[in-house]
Amino acid sequence: MYRDCWKSVYGIIFHYTRDEEIAEEISQDLFASIWERRKKIILKTTIEQYLHRAAKLEAFDYLRTSNSHREHINCALKSICGSKNCTEEQVFFNELNGNLNQLVAELPCRCREVYRLSQDQGKNNKTIASLLLISEKTVEYHLYKAMNYLRNNLQEYS
Structure with missing residues (x-):
């Protein structure tokens, strides 16, 4: 299944994202997710049709969440650039973002996986739990652990 369908799934995702690395990552995640849920999935179509539909949905989800994330960053930059020290603030923002x-x-x-799904892709705890096959409490624990670690290590920026 993987060898037969990977190229077309990758192609669909690449068509929408226009990013080879992202398309490859989403394709791998899609196949991993299907493999983990293989006993629960009930197909009403062929596996190829199911994979193609899932690839489109994953690509759209990625685009929706990445655009939302990008809009928030641009909005924050615009409000920062309204101040007198735009260049200095942007350098500070870039340094903070890098750290x-x-x-x-x-x-x-x-x-890290739970944090990125939550913060970068905008997924809620229930969705993350089902994607990673863990409980919502475990998701909450990982998010708490990540936020606490980041808060403690970014205190100099507050």
Whole structure:
């Protein structure tokens, strides 16, 4: 199944995202999710049709959440640039954003995965729990752990 369908699933996702790395990552996640849920999935179509539909939905979800995230950042930058020290504030923002990304990369694997699904992709706890096959309490724990770690390591910016 994977060998037969991966190229077309990747192609669909790439068509919408126009980013090879993102398309590859979403494709891998999609196949992993299907494999983990293989005993629960009830197909009313062929596996190829199911995968193609799922690929489109995943691409649309990624675009929706990444655009929302980008809009929030642009809005924050615009409000910052309304002040006198626009360049200085932007440098400060870029430094903070870089440090945040570095700290997120240092989180334990599952904790980082939960944090990115929540903060970067805008998924709620219930959705994250079903995607990762963990309980909502576990999602809450990982988010708490991540936020606490980030808060403690970014105190100099407050």
